[in-house]
Amino acid sequence: MFSAIRPRLASVVAKPAVLNAVRPRFFSQAAVARSNIASLHTLTEDEALLKETVARFAQDQVLPKVQQMDETEKLDKDVLKGLFEQGLMGIETDSKYDGSESSFMSAILTIEELAKVDPSISVICDVQNTLVNTLFRKYASEDIKEKYLPRLATDTVGCFCLSEAGSGSDAFALQTRAVKDGDNYILNGTKMWITNSGEAEIFLVFANVAPEKGYKGITCFVVDKSMGVKVNKKESKLGIRASSTCTLNFDDIVVPASNILGEVGKGYKYAIEILNEGRIGIAAQMLGLAQGAFDATMPYLFQRKQFGSLIGNFQGMQHQYAQVAMEIEAARLLTYNAARLKEQGKPFVKEAAMAKLYASQVAEKTASRCIEWAGGIGFTRDYPIEKFYRDCKIGAIYEGTSNIQLQTIAKILEKQYSS
Amino acid sequence: MSNLRILVATKRVVDYAVKIRVNAAGSAVETANVKHSMNPFDEIGTEQAIQIKEALAKAKTGTAEVIVVSCGPAKSQETLRTALAMGADRAIHVESDVELQPLAVAKLLKAVVEKEKPDMVILGKQAIDDDSNQTGQMLAGLLSWPQATFASKVELGDKSMTVTREVDGGVETIKTPLPAILTTDLRLNVPRYASLPNIMKAKKKPLEKIVASSLGVDIKPRLETLKIAEPAKRQGGKLVESVDDLVDKLKNEAKVL
Numbered sequence: 158m159f160s161a162i163r164p165r166l167a168s169v170v171a172k173p174a175v176l177n178a179v180r181p182r183f184f185s186q187a188a189v190a191r192s193n194i195a196s197l198h199t200l201t202e203d204e205a206l207l208k209e210t211v212a213r214f215a216q217d218q219v220l221p222k223v224q225q226m227d228e229t230e231k232l233d234k235d236v237l238k239g240l241f242e243q244g245l246m247g248i249e250t251d252s253k254y255d256g257s258e259s260s261f262m263s264a265i266l267t268i269e270e271l272a273k274v275d276p277s278i279s280v281i282c283d284v285q286n287t288l289v290n291t292l293f294r295k296y297a298s299e300d301i302k303e304k305y306l307p308r309l310a311t312d313t314v315g316c317f318c319l320s321e322a323g324s325g326s327d328a329f330a331l332q333t334r335a336v337k338d339g340d341n342y343i344l345n346g347t348k349m350w351i352t353n354s355g356e357a358e359i360f361l362v363f364a365n366v367a368p369e370k371g372y373k374g375i376t377c378f379v380v381d382k383s384m385g386v387k388v389n390k391k392e393s394k395l396g397i398r399a400s401s402t403c404t405l406n407f408d409d410i411v412v413p414a415s416n417i418l419g420e421v422g423k424g425y426k427y428a429i430e431i432l433n434e435g436r437i438g439i440a441a442q443m444l445g446l447a448q449g450a451f452d453a454t455m456p457y458l459f460q461r462k463q464f465g466s467l468i469g470n471f472q473g474m475q476h477q478y479a480q481v482a483m484e485i486e487a488a489r490l491l492t493y494n495a496a497r498l499k500e501q502g503k504p505f506v507k508e509a510a511m512a513k514l515y516a517s518q519v520a521e522k523t524a525s526r527c528i529e530w531a532g533g534i535g536f537t538r539d540y541p542i543e544k545f546y547r548d549c550k551i552g553a554i555y556e557g558t559s560n561i562q563l564q565t566i567a568k569i570l571e572k573q574y575s576s
Numbered sequence: 577m578s579n580l581r582i583l584v585a586t587k588r589v590v591d592y593a594v595k596i597r598v599n600a601a602g603s604a605v606e607t608a609n610v611k612h613s614m615n616p617f618d619e620i621g622t623e624q625a626i627q628i629k630e631a632l633a634k635a636k637t638g639t640a641e642v643i644v645v646s647c648g649p650a651k652s653q654e655t656l657r658t659a660l661a662m663g664a665d666r667a668i669h670v671e672s673d674v675e676l677q678p679l680a681v682a683k684l685l686k687a688v689v690e691k692e693k694p695d696m697v698i699l700g701k702q703a704i705d706d707d708s709n710q711t712g713q714m715l716a717g718l719l720s721w722p723q724a725t726f727a728s729k730v731e732l733g734d735k736s737m738t739v740t741r742e743v744d745g746g747v748e749t750i751k752t753p754l755p756a757i758l759t760t761d762l763r764l765n766v767p768r769y770a771s772l773p774n775i776m777k778a779k780k781k782p783l784e785k786i787v788a789s790s791l792g793v794d795i796k797p798r799l800e801t802l803k804i805a806e807p808a809k810r811q812g813g814k815l816v817e818s819v820d821d822l823v824d825k826l827k828n829e830a831k832v833l
Binding site (some may be wrong): 163202203206207209213214242243244245248256257258259263267 | 613654657658661769770771772773775776777779
């Protein structure tokens with residue numbers, strides 16, 4: 158992947174300190190200008206081209222259907238097909254499994270660009286890539302990879318089934334059981350709040366094979382819908398309504414032991430690790446949401462006149478939109494840096510938690526302000542702005558609530574500062 | 577036909593959605609730090625070439641090779657990469673930092689044609705920065721090849737093509753033998769997006785760089801731009817009381833009578 162980055166940026170990987178690279182030669186412009194650490198705005202040629210393509214796709218194919226999908230609470234089949242056709246549902250997957258063999262940052266940029274137009278479509282793409290595909294890529298046996306990754310990259314939606322009615326933040330308190338029976342496991346239980354479950358055919362189900370061992374019995378199973386998964390109640394939600402969120406029932410589902418993802422009893426570890434990465438994806442979704450709301454609203458400020466002036470020229474408004482733009486930029490830098498840290502193989506858990514937490518807060522504030530700036534129009538369903546406000550709230554809730562993010566950050570700081 | 581070789585000419589221009597401004601000196605449009613992309617008519621040209629290639633492969637009647645070429649500074653390579661990501665097979669960058677006007681580009685393309693020997697050359701009808709609408713026609717003249725411009729429909733035959741053209745009076749259909757020049761108009765096709773797998777595949781496709789001066793062609797500009805100015809700002813309309821009032825205003829204020 159780094160071969161794609163031009164040689165100039167190779168030092169981002171190798172040398173962390175710029176001061177060593179630039180010896181102070183006074184009055185030398187060249188010495189000062191010759192910093193080879195690129196800004197976080199820098200993208201590789203491929204990343205820039207992909208960002209452009211996804212932006213165009215979102216404008217042409219997704220935007221016309223956003224309002225209808227929100228009102229009917231249904232994902233449009235052609236939009237989903239378009240995501241697969243553009244290779245956006247297998248972004249990091251190897252080409253030998255029919256994937257796009259691209260970088261994590263490419264996935265983050267895709268999620269951001271989609272969210273600028275519709276955060277629902279963005280989360281569908283995010284779950285498929287950062288949770289489902291990544292679990293397969295990291296922990297599955299070669300047989301399981303060959304069987305499922307091509308389907309996930311080309312035409313099949315997958316979902317991540319961890320939460321239950323009685324276990325959200327306290328994920329390890331899950332009750333779904335898997336009882337060994339010869340070469341199979343019998344699964345029983347109910348999962349709740351599962352994104353993509355309305356369209357999915359492949360389910361990554363976390364179940365406990367040995368409750369007496371506590372969380373160390375949690376195991377991840379690859380379940381095909383044909384094994385008997387029942388998709389029940391589809392939640393009617395405040396926001397991201399085009400994304401299906403359903404309750405799933407498993408009644409004596411027979412799953413072959415060969416369908417265990419990775420190792421028995423390691424499910425808890427996989428879940429934690431994958432959610433650390435998935436967090437950066439949600440940060441990107443919230444970032445895109447904030448930017449999309451802002452971009453949809455700002456032109457209006459320079460069209461509407463009151464008291465003889467464009468409302469965008471009133472100092473009260475100037476101060477507000479300058480503040481919001483600054484916060485969006487800060488959220489962007491947190492998100493991009495967490496993504497680059499992960500790509501470099503450096504520790505990123507704290508930064509990922511910070512990115513998700515902050516981006517969800519910025520998304521809420523931005524969307525709220527945008528409605529106020531657009532006045533009556535901002536409050537009307539005929540215009541796209543109010544949807545961003547409804548969509549933003551989930552950012553503080555899923556893939557780790559804001560309080561959980563704060564806990565995560567605090568625990569790392571504790572380790573750092575306590576003796 | 578066994579293997580059809582199609583050469584597609586592309587140009588890197590200011591993106592169509594950008595609100596252009598005249599630079600401080602009044603000598604040119606401001607292009608620094610402004611978003612650029614492939615000329616939309618050239619995207620249509622690239623798409624057409626790829627569609628021809630796909631149709632031949634599907635019907636199993638032959639194969640096609642799509643070569644994209646762009647004449648310009650180093651950044652023209654971005655445009656070529658986009659074309660490769662859409663599905664072109666290889667790219668040629670004719671590098672020149674000197675301003676290239678249509679006649680110069682036509683001469684450079686003639687040199688490329690003589691080297692690559694394509695069966696057809698597809699160009700956009702005009703570039704959206706200078707709106708010249710000359711390069712395709714000049715290239716046809718230099719090569720003494722037939723030309724079909726403003727194409728809205730193309731059908732390939734045996735060593736020939738039938739082209740429907742959009743002209744001022746309506747629609748005209750002509751048939752020309754190959755090799756020939758084709759210039760694209762808006763309604764010819766809808767260009768595809770560069771899908772992510774194709775963007776990744778494009779990295780492995782060959783991109784050849786040729787320095788313009790090595791082609792032995794006179795590319796000196798022949799036209800000098802004296803001045804560029806923004807159009808006069810639109811004034812609000814006025815209501816007139818009578819026809820005499822209207823005539824008076826047209827004569828003395830608008831000065832169009």
